[in-house]
Amino acid sequence: MLFLDEMVELNDTEMDIYNYITSNIDKVIYMRIRDLADEVHYSTTTILRFCRKFDCHGFSEFRIKLRLFRKDQQLIHIDRTDETTYIDFLTRTAQPEFQAAIQAVCDILEESELTVFIGVGASKIMAQYGSLYFSSLFLMSIHIDDLANHPLYYMSDQVSKKLCLFIVSVDGENKEIIKNIHQLKLHNAKIVSITNSAKSTIAKLSDANIPYYINKEQYQDANITSQLPALYTIEMVGKEMRKLLNLK
Template identity: 65%
Template sequence: MLFLDQSIELNDTELDIYNYITAHLDTVIYMRIRDLAEATHVSTTTILRFCRRFKCNGFSEFRVKLQLYAEEQKRTRIDMSDETTYIDFLQRTASPEFKGQVARSASVLRDSELVLFAGIGSSGIIAEYGALYFSSLFTLALHIEDPLNHPFYHLSSKLSDKICLVAISVDGENEDIIRYIHELKSQKCKIISITNSAKSTIARLSDANIAYYINKEMYQDANITSQLPALYTIECVAREIRTQLDKEN
């Protein structure tokens, strides 16, 4: 709540002041206490009580903390104008290295009778799309929404080596996915991963990995790195498998 790490309960008057401040942040940081009182139709005493609710001794301290908060918010704003990240990635998809990674992944996947897609957070949404796309072009594919609650302890040996997991992860270090990979590897299932780096744990545990290498982006505590490369890569692999199978028939 503003510069506080936790939420606090506000009465109706305090909530009106809070809403005014958040809506006019760039203006309030330059106001005098009397200006803010007039703008919110309360007394200066009420403004002082409001400041103390935010652990400030007075309006001057509140305004300083508010200004620092406003500056921090500006630093974390997202620049949507830089398209070079996507252009660079798409150019790399024409390289022999990327095409080789796609071909190796397709070779591992093409003998599978069941493909599982797993990811956490936004990667989970991409995994769900991947399952749909693979089912349309290749073979039955399922999205594992909650890996920890879908154990594979009792797989038949006749089936386990026909299953391939496609793990989607930006940083390649998600502990839930790593545990799931270890569980499936112990059952002799194949592992394909699509990550941002080939040096990540998930990438190194995989039978084949496709790394797309784009700049990692964070907004506050959220990882907002683009999923466009993962989406494109899934389609590339599925189309490569379909092409290989069509050539044989």
């Protein structure tokens, strides 16, 4: 909340002040307390109480912290996409190691009767796309949107042994997904994954893993690593499976 990491409980009056400040930061950092009081139509005493809720002894300290917060915001930027990252990835997709990983996934899918896609965050969108893409090309596939409320624990052994859990994950460390993997492996389900690294926990727990290795990108608390390699890999697997089925 502004320059604080935690939320602050504000009454209606303080919320009016907060809304004005957040909408006019560039003006407020140069204002006197009287100027702000005139703008929001509240007393300077009310503004001082507001400042104390933000761990400031007075308006001057609040304004300094606000100025530093604004400066940090302006310094944050997103680097332009480096096309060489994608060129390098595409080059690696033609290498024997990557092709072998694709084939290992296809071998499992050939023996499966149902594919369940899962992913979290941006990877969830890739998982949704994967389920649609596979269903259109060769095999009935579904996507589980919320593992917490739709756990995969209670499938029968008869269903599990013909199930392929297809995981899309950049960091490969999601705890909820890992918990479901352990449960499904007890029932002989097959696990395949697309991750950024073969060294991640999900990759190591998978029966087959396709790592794509691109630079991880972070913006504040969000993982904004490109999903293009995951998308391309899903389509490669789908097309390879369709090709294999056409040969039979």
